[in-house]
Amino acid sequence: MTGKKRDDGARYEEIADELRARIDSGQYAPGDRVPGENEIMTTFEVGRDTAWKALQVLRDQGLTETRQGAPTRVRKFERIVRPANKRLSREVWGDGKSMWSVDIVDKRPTPLDVEVQRVELDARIARMLGMEAGLPAVRRSRRYAIGAKPVMRAVSHIPADLADGTPIAEVDTGDGGIYGRLKDIGHAPTLFREEVRSRMPTKAEKDWLDIKRGTPVIEIIRYAAEESGRIVEVNEMILDSSSYVLEYVIPS
């Protein structure tokens, strides 16, 4: 059975790869029907199990979607551009989409479930902020959604000596958000550093983002530093990888 399983594995992956290539190339456009189990069984000369698994790979990767009783279709969901350095992007590349891949649009996710707490820093976050563990901070967690689809979860920590008595400690931080309020009190961030990783989601992350088992997450840890070099915020973000493309512009 292990022998059989392995062959099977290779075959359904090949079929999934072939179908993905057709989606990537635009042969199957968003909203188009993809071949069903029966069609795959005939075209690729495989059994129902293998056909089902191949389709499962596409669903798990967030490439297709199925509504109850309807055929499977290519997911209609344009990726969100996340331009890390908007100023640079606009200045240099303009708003021209000519250089962009076709699947990209400019969309702004809206916040959901904003939670604000006062916490004592644990060792990990304290290290990231360059502070002592146990010191007080404001923790802001929220999700962001496009329509009903959550696409990102973000958890920020801001030292309490900066956040206390400002809207940073309230649910609504006002126009310009956390960075706007830090600027108001003379602690504007002047430099950001982002660490980007990718991995499979935990169970909690799958629930937060409403993603399938086979969809990876992108993890971004963003450090915001003010002029003096002090870290004024650390933001840990978990993104649904199938919803995003990150953009970074880098001067040489």
Add this chain to the structure above:
Amino acid sequence: MTGKKRDDGARYEEIADELRARIDSGQYAPGDRVPGENEIMTTFEVGRDTAWKALQVLRDQGLTETRQGAPTRVRKFERIVRPANKRLSREVWGDGKSMWSVDIVDKRPTPLDVEVQRVELDARIARMLGMEAGLPAVRRSRRYAIGAKPVMRAVSHIPADLADGTPIAEVDTGDGGIYGRLKDIGHAPTLFREEVRSRMPTKAEKDWLDIKRGTPVIEIIRYAAEESGRIVEVNEMILDSSSYVLEYVIPS
């Protein structure tokens, strides 16, 4: 059976998440033994199947490794830092590791399997280069490895009118690589843009990178532009996500 499967799914994922949390927190350090099937069966009060699946998740994610007949251990593989803007990183943050997570070291992967070809641009790459399809270009593909472990595959396209007659069209591009040679001929890139996505690997990508089924890849498309705005190179990179952390420094 579907009902049972679902419960099972939730349970083995919970166990995998718990074990991953112990690895992330450093409770299980690189090289440490992780609990085996029997220990998981006792501790979590589950059957052998569930224990096996939980361990499989960790293996698939590249968090653990098993050598024939030996117990499963936490993978000893420090992530490669990929600083997108080295100059900025060094200038501003110095070489200080204090702000870094513990799993990061400075390592330089070595190139493998360099292949250089003259090609006619297909529509997709032509669009990325801002050129007409069918025009000639030099295509350079190579893999990069740390020791015996491949960690990245990269495919660059450079317009033939720039590359022809230079070491860019040869296997060894010399000190400073492609960008050094472009500089030599007065076409130094002055600005880079990177698009970053994450997804599950295709079968070919799994083979190139020697990764397990459950390990996502990071896809980076890097555009290099010279002063005039002309794109002088497009580089499509596929990274083993379990081997890398990307770093971007962004002035506000």
